[in-house]
Amino acid sequence: MRAVISLAIIIVMLTTLAVAAPQNQPPAAALKTVQPAVSPQPEAMVTLDSQPLFPIRVRVLSFSPEDRARLISARLAKLVRNPLFNIDSLKVADGESTSDIVSGDTILMSVTEAEALAEGKTRLALAEELAGKIRAAVVARNKEYSTQSLLSDALYTVLVTLVLIGALLLINHFHPKIRAKVHSWRGTYIRSIRFQSFELLHEERISLLINAILNVTRTALVLGLFFLYIPLVLSFFPWTHGVAAKLLAYTLAPLDTIWQTFVASLPKLFFLLVIIVITRYTIKFMGFLFSEVEKQTITIPGFYPDWSEPTFKIVRFLMLAFAAVVAFPYLPGSDSPAFKGVSIFLGVLFSLGSSSALSNIVAGVVLTYTRAFKVGDRIKISDAVGDVIENNLLITRIRTIKNVDVTVPNAMVLASHITNYSSSAEEHGLILHTTVTIGYDAPWRQVHELLIAAARATENILELPAPFVLQTSLDDFYVSYQINAFTDKPAVMARTYSVLHQNIQEKFNEAGVEIMSPHYSALRDGSMITTPEPYLPESNKRRATS
Template sequence: KIRSWRGTYIPPIKIQKVEVLSTDQLATGVIALAKGLRVIATLFLLYVWLTAALGIFPWTRGISARLVEAVLTTFTAIGQAFATYVPNVISIIIIVYVTRYILKLISMVFTGIERGTIKFSGFHADWAQPTYMIVRFLVMVFAVIAIFPYIPGSQSDAFRGVSVFLGILLSFGSAGAISNIIAGAVLTYMHPFRNGDRVKIADTIGDVMERTLLVTRVRTIKNVDITIPNSMVLGSHLINFSSVAKEQGLILHTAITIGYDAPWKTVHALLIAAAKATTHILKTPEPFVLQTGLNDFYVTYEINAYTDQANKMATIYAELHQNIQDKFNEAGVEIMSPHYTQVRDGNQTTIPEQYLPKNYQAPSFRIGPFGNFFGGAKDAGTTKGKSKP
C-alpha cells in the first residue's frame, strides 16, 4: 500500500535541483517506521493482555502488580530525568538563539564594511569577509563552551573521556589545516596581493583567482589553475607585479647583446623605438636603455619600458621582441654576439667608423716564411747553412 504512494503522497525531497531523498528511499523509511510502530503496538497490547490475564487469578495477581510497578517506575524515571533536564534544554535553546542574533549583528556590520557603507580608519574593505569568518568562529566556540555544561551526561567520566579523545584526534589530524588557517589570516592582514593581481609564488606565475583561509588559487597564462596552501605562500618568496602597476607603472625589461662595431647611440635609439611601437607600453614615463655589461666581444643592452597592464606581460614581451627584430633589420644592424678566436689579421676593427682615422685600412694577412709550410723551419740555435740533426 505504502509503495503505491510513491510520487503522489510521498514526493521526493529536493534542495533546488538536487534530489536529497528519492521517493523509493522515503517509501522504504515510512515502511520501516510503520513496522516499528506495529512492533511497539504489539508489545503494548501483549503487556496489557498479560497484566489483565495475570490479575484475574489470585495466585498471579502479585506478578501482575510487579509488572505494572516495573513499567510505571521506568516511565517515572524517564519523566523525572526529562523534567530535570528541561531547564538545561531551555538554557541551551536561549544560548543558541542569542548566539544566532549576535552572528546576524556581526554579519550586518562586516557586510557594511565590505560594501563601503561603514568605514574604519586603517581597515581595508577586503579584510571584512575573512575577519567576519574569524569572529564568527570565535563566537561559535564561545557558544559551544557555554552550552557544554548543560548537555545531559556532560559531567560523567565517560563523556569527558570521549571528549578528550576526540580533542586529541582533532589536534593531530588538523595540524596542517590549522597552520594553513593561521597563514591565511596572516596573509589577509599583510595584504601582499589582491584577487586579480599577477604574482609569482615560488615557481608559479599567474593571476590570483581566489584566496581563502586555507589555500590561494592562481591561474597561469596557460589557463592552468594551481592551488597553493597558504603555509607555502607565506613561506615562499612572493613577487607582486600588479601592486604599483596602475599608479607608477611596471617596468618590463629585456636584454640583447650587440657587437662593438655598432654605435651605442644607434642601438639605444632602435631599442627605444621598438618599445614605443609596442602595445600597452606607456608613452610617459619614456622607455630607457641601460648598458649592463661591456663583455669581451660585445655590449649588453637592456631596454626598460613602463606598462600598466601587468596581467598582459607575456603578450607585451612577445610584441616587444618582434618590434626589436623589425627595427634592427630595417636599420641594417645585426642582432648577434660576435666571438673572435686566434687570428684578427685581415679583419676590420670593431671600433665604430666615426672614431677611426680617415685613412684607416684593415690590416693585411701576415704570412710566415714559406719554409714553415714545407717543414723547413730553422732552429734558432743552429748554425747557418747546417741542418738540424
C-alpha cells in the first residue's frame, strides 16, 4: 500500500514538473521579442593623407567610432612623418583582451573582441588584416613622396603646362581669323532676314551676334582648359591630392545640385510654361478687344473710347498679378527660407516706399474715369497753363505756351482745381473775354459796336454764336465793357487774345474813342488825348500839337 502511494506521489510530481516546464521557459519567438535590438553604430573612416584606409564601427569605452578614427588617423600621420620610422617595425601584439597594432612603443590602435565579432573574424586575424592595410598605405605614400616620383610629377606638370600654353596660343591665333572671316561674309553668306518688305534682322546685327557667340565660346574654352589644368596639376603631387579632390568637389557639387534641382523642377517648370502661355495670349486677346473699343468698332453703352487704354492697362496688371500668385508656389526654391525672407524684405520695402506712388496711382485712376481731361487738351492746374502731352497712372505732363514741360503728380492734380479749356470747345465753343474801360462821354452803343467789330475781325473767333458785350461795372470815371467771343481753338487762345487786343485798339482809334483808365485820367491835363496822331482828323492834330 505504501509502495502504491509513493508511486502515485512520484507520478503527480513528474506531471506537475512536465506541465510547469513550458510555462517557465518561454519559446524562441518570445525570446526574440524580449531581446533588445542593437542599434547600428555610425562608422567613421581612418585616413592617411586624406586617403581612406578602413572603417571603425565599434565604440570602446567612452570613445565613439568618430573619436577612435580621428585618434588613429592622427597617430598614423605623426608616425609616417617621423624620419626614423621603419615599416618593418609595424607589428601586431596579441594580448588577453585586445590585439594591438604597434610600432615600437607607439600603439596605433587596439582591436577588441566586439570588433572581431562584428566583422565575423577572429581578433588576431582582424588585427593582421588592418595592419596589412596600414603597411600598404604607408608603402604607397613613401613611393609617392620619393624623389623619383616627385621628378616624374614635375615632368608631367611641365608637359601639361606646355599643352595648355599651346591650346591657348591656338585659340588666340584662330579666334581673330574666324571673326575676320565672319566679317567678310556680310552681304554674301550673311544676309539680312526679311519678311516681305519688312526687315526683321539686319546683316550687321547678325554678324555682331555671331561674333558675340564666338567670344562666349572662346571664354568658355579658356575657362574649361583651366578647369581641367588646375585639378590635374594638383593631383600629380602628394601634398595637393586632397586639394585637387576638394576643388573638383567644390566645382562639380553646385553644378550637380543645379542639374538635380532642374530635373526635379521639370513638372513645375512645365506648369509655369502653361501659365505663361495662357496669360500671354489672354492679354493679347484683351488688348485686341480694347483696341477695337477704342476704334469704336465695338461699342459698349456707358463706356467711353478714351477709357480703353487705361482700362486695358489695369486689366493687364490684374491678370499679371493673378498669374504671379498662381505661379508663385511652382517657382523653384519658393519654399526655401531664403526665398521667403527675400520676399518679405521686398514686401516691406514696397509698402514703406510706395505710399506716395500708390496715392498717385489711385488719383490717376480717378482722373481717368472722371474724364477731367485727355491728351491734347488745354488745361490749367494751379498756376501752370498748357497742353496735356502725357497722362498716365503716376503723373500728368503739360507743355506751356513757352514750350516748358511741367510734370505734376496725379495726387497733386486731384487735390487742385483743374480748368479745362478744351472739354466743351468743339461742341459749345470756348468764350474768350477781355475788359476795356471807356469814359462816360462815349455812347455805349458805339462802344458795343466797336468791340463786336474788333471781335469779328479776329482770327479763330466764331461767327456763330455771335460775340456779345457785357457792361460789368459803372465806376467813378469810366464804364467797364467786357467783350465775349467764341472760339473752337483753345490751343491758340494766347495768340487769339493778342490779336483781339490789337483789333480793339485799331477799331477804337479809327472811331476816335479813347480807352480810359483812372490812372491815366489822374495824370493828364486835358491838352492831350489818348488817340494816336495818325488816327486824328486835321483839326484835332493842330489842337494836339498846339
